[in-house]
Amino acid sequence: MTSKADTVLKLSLAAAVLIAGTGVGWYYGVVLPGQAAREEARVEAREAAEREAEQARRKAAQRAEAEARQRQESAQLEYQDCLNFAELSYKERWTASCRAQHDADVAAFEDCADGLFATEEGCRARRPIRPDRDCALPGQTAQSYADARAQRKNECAARLQAAQGGQGQAVPQQVPPAQSNGF
Numbered sequence: 535m536t537s538k539a540d541t542v543l544k545l546s547l548a549a550a551v552l553i554a555g556t557g558v559g560w561y562y563g564v565v566l567p568g569q570a571a572r573e574e575a576r577v578e579a580r581e582a583a584e585r586e587a588e589q590a591r592r593k594a595a596q597r598a599e600a601e602a603r604q605r606q607e608s609a610q611l612e613y614q615d616c617l618n619f620a621e622l623s624y625k626e627r628w629t630a631s632c633r634a635q636h637d638a639d640v641a642a643f644e645d646c647a648d649g650l651f652a653t654e655e656g657c658r659a660r661r662p663i664r665p666d667r668d669c670a671l672p673g674q675t676a677q678s679y680a681d682a683r684a685q686r687k688n689e690c691a692a693r694l695q696a697a698q699g700g701q702g703q704a705v706p707q708q709v710p711p712a713q714s715n716g717f
Contacts, residue, residue, distance in 0.1 A: 605697070606698065608697075609694055609697035609698055610694070612693070612694070612697065613690055613691070613693070613694040613697075616686075616689070616690035616693065616694075617687060617690050619686075620683055620686035620687050620690060621683065623683075623686070624679055624680075624682070624683040624686075627679050627682075628671065628676075628679055629666075629667055631669075631671055631675060631679075632664070632665065632666055632667055632668065632669035632671070633666045633667075635664050635669060635671075636663065636664055636665060636666035636669070637666075639661060639662065639663040639664050640663055642661045643657050643658070643661045643663055646660060646661050
């Protein structure tokens, strides 16, 4: 009976080794490769998500940069328009004053020429007619026009600074107006 028990014990040990080997083989042959594949898929999915997030961040940064560039260009264009308007209104005021002086001179000359004992040459000598453009204006008038132009240009610079939001961009500084006839 010991020999029978010995055979049963050997068979039991062989079956146990076979079952354990099958379990170990199943784990290393089926379970571990499946886990590795799942882990690899998770890593790839995470990397793909990170790439997509990075691309989205880059696109958002490019879009923000393009919008900032557009705002900057728009602010510069508005600034140039504002400066052009300030200069144009200055020149128009100057020309309107010259024209008013010219018209007053013409009226005074005509009044003089309508006189009974007046001659045209005498009236021209007493009442010279100033040009209707590019004339010399009285100092106080010229200075007030120049000051108004400088004020408008400073307002343009302030609007540009506000539009830029204090980004440290250099805003052209306005020089106080010099005494001139504006041309």
